[in-house]
Amino acid sequence: MALFDLPREQLHRYRSASTEPDDFDTFWSATLTEARRHDLGARFEPVDTGLVTVRVYDATFAGFGGHPVKGWLTLPAEAAEPVPLVVEFVGYGGGRGLPHEHLLWASTGRAHFVMDTRGQGSGWGGGGGTADPVGAAPAYPGFMTRGIDAPENHYYRRVFTDAVRAVEAARTHPLTDASRTAVIGESQGGGICLAVGGLVPDLLAVAPDVPFLCDFPRAVTLTDSGPYREIGLFLRTHRGRTEEALRTLSYFDGVHFAARGRAPALFSTALEDQTCPPSTVFAAFNAWAHEEKSIEVYDFNGHEGGGPYQAATKLRWLGPRM
Numbered sequence: 001m002a003l004f005d006l007p008r009e010q011l012h013r014y015r016s017a018s019t020e021p022d023d024f025d026t027f028w029s030a031t032l033t034e035a036r037r038h039d040l041g042a043r044f045e046p047v048d049t050g051l052v053t054v055r056v057y058d059a060t061f062a063g064f065g066g067h068p069v070k071g072w073l074t075l076p077a078e079a080a081e082p083v084p085l086v087v088e089f090v091g092y093g094g095g096r097g098l099p100h101e102h103l104l105w106a107s108t109g110r111a112h113f114v115m116d117t118r119g120q121g122s123g124w125g126g127g128g129g130t131a132d133p134v135g136a137a138p139a140y141p142g143f144m145t146r147g148i149d150a151p152e153n154h155y156y157r158r159v160f161t162d163a164v165r166a167v168e169a170a171r172t173h174p175l176t177d178a179s180r181t182a183v184i185g186e187s188q189g190g191g192i193c194l195a196v197g198g199l200v201p202d203l204l205a206v207a208p209d210v211p212f213l214c215d216f217p218r219a220v221t222l223t224d225s226g227p228y229r230e231i232g233l234f235l236r237t238h239r240g241r242t243e244e245a246l247r248t249l250s251y252f253d254g255v256h257f258a259a260r261g262r263a264p265a266l267f268s269t270a271l272e273d274q275t276c277p278p279s280t281v282f283a284a285f286n287a288w289a290h291e292e293k294s295i296e297v298y299d300f301n302g303h304e305g306g307g308p309y310q311a312a313t314k315l316r317w318l319g320p321r322m
Helices: 024-035 156-171 190-199 216-222 228-237 241-250 252-258 278-287 308-317
Strands: 044-048 054-062 068-076 083-089 112-114 176-188 205-209 265-270 294-298
Touching: 024 156, 044 228, 054 156, 068 156, 083 156, 083 190, 112 294, 156 176, 156 190, 156 294, 176 190, 190 252, 205 308, 216 228, 216 241, 216 278, 228 241, 252 278, 265 278, 265 308, 278 294, 294 308
Parallel strands: 083 112, 083 176, 176 205, 205 265, 265 294
Antiparallel strands: 044 054, 054 068, 068 112
16 A cells, blocks of 8 residues: 555644543543542462563453453563563554563563453454453444443443553552553554553653554544444444544544643654554644654554564663663
8 A cells, every 4th residue: 555644744734633522531530530449459470481581470450340450560580679660552452462472671671561451362462361341332343333322331441441550550569660660552552552641640651653543533534444444334334423423432532642641752653554544643643742752654664563663763762761
């Protein structure tokens, strides 16, 4: 696919037409307050993986509704004092996978916590183990339209709440330095990363790669690739519900979380990405509130973005920060 979105000079000026709900902050404050009524109950069980340079813990904590959410915490084997913490969220359809899939960040001397995504983990990778016990109204197969009838019911209300609680849980381990916490993620993980960046006030750094869940009004009309296409296919059947659907999705739009970003941020995008079109990524980047921000642009790549090159860029970028 050749370049299909706005020219680069326009991308740097582009602003989303997504309308921020008047009660956006109230909605999320109430959601997190409700979640925190449940004991976080973070548990870290040592796992014998055969790996000798890291220690791995099978983590469980209470997310949205007090539901148990899984994760992996990986620490450098020699860690004896608290070390900086990187919390990672994974892409659409994936789960926390297997411990040996997550060795990069612990290899840098940092703690690494990867959150399992509720109800996912069956599309690729090493799988997942967190259920989503909440039912929903009729929806198109996938996750985008689950609970699209109202923001209180939407699937990503639960996921974003889980993600905030994941940061809180990872910070309770005695060998993680809560004051030096960064969040990262690719695609859906990047979108979750943006939400956490807007909801957790004391992060040191935020690094969303080719983030999903941004600028819904443009995304659903610009690309016919999934997962955004799930929304259009739902509306193809449920005619006349576009305004209602977009209102619900506005509570989960990365653009509005970006406007509350209070940490330095490193974004990435790719100009041939039909899954997360570059204008939707720039919509969040241009809205990011913290003055220290940058974006890596990969001219001839699709949704793989920068891949290992972007990983190397993140390593260099995070180095002096934590």
